[in-house]
Amino acid sequence: MTKKSKDMTPKKLSLAIMLAVVSTSASALELGEFNGTRLSLGGYVKAEGILDSPDDAEDSFQGTVRQSRLNFTAAKEVEGHQVKGFIEGDFWGGAGDDGGSTYDWRLRHAFVTVDNITLGQTWNGQFHAILPVDVEVLNFWGPMAGTIAGSGAVVRPDLLMHYTWNGLRLTLQDPVYTDADFPDMVASYTHRTESGHAFNVAVTGRDVNTNVAPKADAPGEGTLISAGDGSKFAAAISLGGKLKLGNTALSLTGYTGEGVGVYTGMGYQGSKGGLTSDVNADGELITTTGFSTGITQKFSDKLRGTVRYGQVKADEVAAGFNDTLQMTNVNLIYTYLPGLEFGIEWRDQNQTTIPASAGDNKQRLKGEQVEVMAMYRF
Numbered sequence: 001m002t003k004k005s006k007d008m009t010p011k012k013l014s015l016a017i018m019l020a021v022v023s024t025s026a027s028a029l030e031l032g033e034f035n036g037t038r039l040s041l042g043g044y045v046k047a048e049g050i051l052d053s054p055d056d057a058e059d060s061f062q063g064t065v066r067q068s069r070l071n072f073t074a075a076k077e078v079e080g081h082q083v084k085g086f087i088e089g090d091f092w093g094g095a096g097d098d099g100g101s102t103y104d105w106r107l108r109h110a111f112v113t114v115d116n117i118t119l120g121q122t123w124n125g126q127f128h129a130i131l132p133v134d135v136e137v138l139n140f141w142g143p144m145a146g147t148i149a150g151s152g153a154v155v156r157p158d159l160l161m162h163y164t165w166n167g168l169r170l171t172l173q174d175p176v177y178t179d180a181d182f183p184d185m186v187a188s189y190t191h192r193t194e195s196g197h198a199f200n201v202a203v204t205g206r207d208v209n210t211n212v213a214p215k216a217d218a219p220g221e222g223t224l225i226s227a228g229d230g231s232k233f234a235a236a237i238s239l240g241g242k243l244k245l246g247n248t249a250l251s252l253t254g255y256t257g258e259g260v261g262v263y264t265g266m267g268y269q270g271s272k273g274g275l276t277s278d279v280n281a282d283g284e285l286i287t288t289t290g291f292s293t294g295i296t297q298k299f300s301d302k303l304r305g306t307v308r309y310g311q312v313k314a315d316e317v318a319a320g321f322n323d324t325l326q327m328t329n330v331n332l333i334y335t336y337l338p339g340l341e342f343g344i345e346w347r348d349q350n351q352t353t354i355p356a357s358a359g360d361n362k363q364r365l366k367g368e369q370v371e372v373m374a375m376y377r378f
Contacts (some may be wrong), residue, residue, distance in 0.1 A: 029378055038076065041073075042378065046065065046068050049061065086122075108156060120159065132240075138344075147292055151263055157173040173185075188238075210279050239253070251293065295308075325349070331345035
């Protein structure tokens with residue numbers, strides 16, 4: 001199983017808080033109606049440059065437009081049911097054979113929605129639980145540290161099903177443990193007020209592989225591999241709230257539990273992306289606990305800024321790893337024209353979350369980064 005990396009009502013505000021990670025269907029260009037099917041095209045072109053200043057390596061600068069994406073929506077009413085198909089991709093595939101700037105199309109989303117049921121590849125249940133209550137960052141890797149959705153590696157499972165009713169969302173999704181006896185599960189409820197406040201509670205459950213052993217080629221590094229098919233059920237709970245106070249938005253989230261290290265980007269291995277494990281060297285489940293807090297200020301109709309801090313702590317880590325991941329983001333975003341934005345963000349973290357071997361600006365090394373970007377949405 002491969003893991004993938006409307007009106008300013010409270011609902012639209014919550015959908016807009018993570019501009020760099022949420023699909024762009026809300027601002028899509030309507031193409032027209034054909035045989036009763038409404039067609040629309042959306043996406044954005046984004047140019048970004050990232051100055052990486054890691055603690056343990058040389059400074060470097062990477063520029064790219066690979067995050068740019070396109071999406072297509074087809075929607076119609078069929079025998080009284082609202083049916084929608086959505087597909088989206090970006091250009092984050094591998095470089096061309098010459099190692100130049102030719103990149104492959106990569107599937108991000110492909111799903112169908114019938115009334116209040118969604119089936120396909122799209123944002124997982126953890127992401128939807130955090131989306132209404134977090135603040136905005138210039139980030140390509142899903143929700144940030146401190147939340148139950150902090151790891152971008154599994155933010156869009158290969159297959160999932162959402163059922164929504166009012167503020168309730170029930171999710172079954174492709175399990176991280178390939179031999180799991182049942183899907184990974186998320187149940188969440190979001191309450192939104194007319195004044196723009198939002199509150200969320202979510203519980204997660206999954207089957208976790210407990211048969212592990214050190215890699216033969218990496219003694220002493222604490223890297224684990226599957227060594228059997230034993231498993232345990234693990235669960236976690238998440239709470240979050242976002243207060244809208246005039247031109248200021250305040251956010252606070254927190255979670256604790258077992259089996260969510262792979263979803264939060266922090267576990268027994270430390271915080272190195274896909275190497276994270278939810279069990280220790282003896283196959284015992286470990287607990288991770290995290291929180292995030294942030295403030296977004298709208299300075300004018302065109303300028304807004306955000307300060308965010310997130311932290312995750314594991315109750316046990318492998319030798320040589322820090323048991324606490326800390327991440328800080330500070331940004332300013334300027335709307336030059338409708339649909340056209342410029343932004344800058346400084347961020348700092350105390351552990352590597354994506355190793356340098358990932359290449360390009362996929363890197364999230366221990367240390368500081370500065371990103372500048374220009375994005376046009378259509």
